[in-house]
Amino acid sequence: MLGEYRINGRRASEIAASVERGVGSGDLAPGHVLPPLRELAARLEVNPNTVAAAYRTLRERGVIETAGRRGSRVRARPASTPRGSLRIEAPPGVRDLGEGNPDPALLPELGPALAAAAAADAENPGLYGEAPVVPEFAAYARGAMDADGVPGGPVAVTSGALDAIERVLAAHLKPGDAVAVEDPGWGSVLDLVPALGLRAVPVGVDEDGPLVADVERVLRAGARALVVTDRAQNPTGASVGAGRARELKAVLARHPDVLLIEDDHGHAIVGLPLHPLAGTTDHWAFVRSAAKAYGPDLRVAVLTGDPVTVDRVAGRQGLGPGWVSRLLQRAVLHLWTSNAVDTAAVARSYGERRDALVRALAERGVAAHGRSGMNVWVPVRDETGAVTRLLHAGWAVAPGARFRMATPQAVRLTVSRLTAADIGPLADAVAAAAGPVRPVTYG
Numbered sequence: 001m002l003g004e005y006r007i008n009g010r011r012a013s014e015i016a017a018s019v020e021r022g023v024g025s026g027d028l029a030p031g032h033v034l035p036p037l038r039e040l041a042a043r044l045e046v047n048p049n050t051v052a053a054a055y056r057t058l059r060e061r062g063v064i065e066t067a068g069r070r071g072s073r074v075r076a077r078p079a080s081t082p083r084g085s086l087r088i089e090a091p092p093g094v095r096d097l098g099e100g101n102p103d104p105a106l107l108p109e110l111g112p113a114l115a116a117a118a119a120a121d122a123e124n125p126g127l128y129g130e131a132p133v134v135p136e137f138a139a140y141a142r143g144a145m146d147a148d149g150v151p152g153g154p155v156a157v158t159s160g161a162l163d164a165i166e167r168v169l170a171a172h173l174k175p176g177d178a179v180a181v182e183d184p185g186w187g188s189v190l191d192l193v194p195a196l197g198l199r200a201v202p203v204g205v206d207e208d209g210p211l212v213a214d215v216e217r218v219l220r221a222g223a224r225a226l227v228v229t230d231r232a233q234n235p236t237g238a239s240v241g242a243g244r245a246r247e248l249k250a251v252l253a254r255h256p257d258v259l260l261i262e263d264d265h266g267h268a269i270v271g272l273p274l275h276p277l278a279g280t281t282d283h284w285a286f287v288r289s290a291a292k293a294y295g296p297d298l299r300v301a302v303l304t305g306d307p308v309t310v311d312r313v314a315g316r317q318g319l320g321p322g323w324v325s326r327l328l329q330r331a332v333l334h335l336w337t338s339n340a341v342d343t344a345a346v347a348r349s350y351g352e353r354r355d356a357l358v359r360a361l362a363e364r365g366v367a368a369h370g371r372s373g374m375n376v377w378v379p380v381r382d383e384t385g386a387v388t389r390l391l392h393a394g395w396a397v398a399p400g401a402r403f404r405m406a407t408p409q410a411v412r413l414t415v416s417r418l419t420a421a422d423i424g425p426l427a428d429a430v431a432a433a434a435g436p437v438r439p440v441t442y443g
């Protein structure tokens with residue numbers, strides 16, 4: 001049973017955190033049976049519904065599992081909890097603003113790039129034993145990061161940003177370690193952390209990125225890693241500004257043993273400058289994916305970091321998939337060097353649609369957030385009701401539950417498919433669906 005470890009707390013969040021601390025410390029080992037709801041509620045002198053809510057949170061995070069009359073127990077290994085399953089399917093006649101995809105009209109033609117990669121492979125076929133990263137690819141990627149102020153470091157290639165984040169976390173952390181994540185933040189990261197046996201700790205976000213006080217608090221409390229989105233944060237559009245970067249770097253400098261992971265989600269789709277935090281801690285990683293600007297199916301991301309981190313990632317990668325296709329690396333390199341994407345025009349296109357929607361909502365008394373990128377985050381009074389009302393009005397949006405842990409209810413709208421004629425009708429529908437909301441920040 002529970003041995004000497006005693007679960008405590010008065011609120012559901014406190015009870016859930018207490019259980020997670022026990023799992024992280026090893027006091028609650030895999031397979032340990034938790035007390036029945038009413039028994040724990042009586043012991044803590046709280047309503048059984050409070051304990052039920054805590055256990056539900058722990059199940060959603062993959063910390064525990066419930067097997068009917070056998071009760072709830074600590075998982076042998078936290079399971080994935082795909083937040084993507086919370087998406088709303090758009091029936092015929094309903095516009096889908098919830099899928100999060102880029103505008104296909106802004107993606108480049110891949111034919112010339114793939115043909116160039118095939119021609120290069122014909123001259124020098126990719127075989128076993130070759131370097132996992134195409135030298136020209138690494139040189140170009142490293143030069144672009146140098147121009148953006150990213151500290152020097154070796155280059156690796158992964159199958160997208162999430163693959164890079166997973167490999168970096170696995171290279172340094174052990175099950176039970178706490179990882180500070182943005183809240184609201186990328187749902188895939190919020191799923192990935194518990195799936196690795198790690199503990200997600202929320203950090204609030206405003207339009208300038210992670211809140212400094214929250215980062216300081218969670219690092220002081222022992223978080224071993226921090227994941228930050230530099231630009232076009234999903235789902236809020238936050239972008240780390242120069243002032244916020246200085247403040248965050250000052251905090252990180254006081255915690256040099258923390259693993260920092262930066263995701264430049266907005267690379268090539270936003271016009272705001274990059275203000276990297278990398279290099280402040282002993283171990284760090286910076287990830288830049290080709291997905292949003294060049295096509296999600298390319299599955300190519302550049303990873304740099306301190307030598308130890310990149311060496312561990314590359315070494316473990318070599319024991320699994322080995323490398324990311326050099327054909328794809330050469331195709332992406334061709335897209336870069338041929339200027340297949342007019343990044344300024346892409347940033348302007350997304351910006352015009354995003355800003356127009358935020359302004360239209362403000363005119364209707366609805367607060368919305370979207371500083372950069374292709375998403376707009378709208379706080380609502382009743383998330384389920386808002387999603388349902390919008391669906392009936394002809395708009396499918398993403399429920400905020402896909403992206404949040406402790407922050408208030410909201411919905412996410414992706415502007416990629418919007419036209420100028422859509423803005424007014426959509427804003428009317430959102431205003432009608434959102435209901436009066438107490439003015440709050442989303443961090």
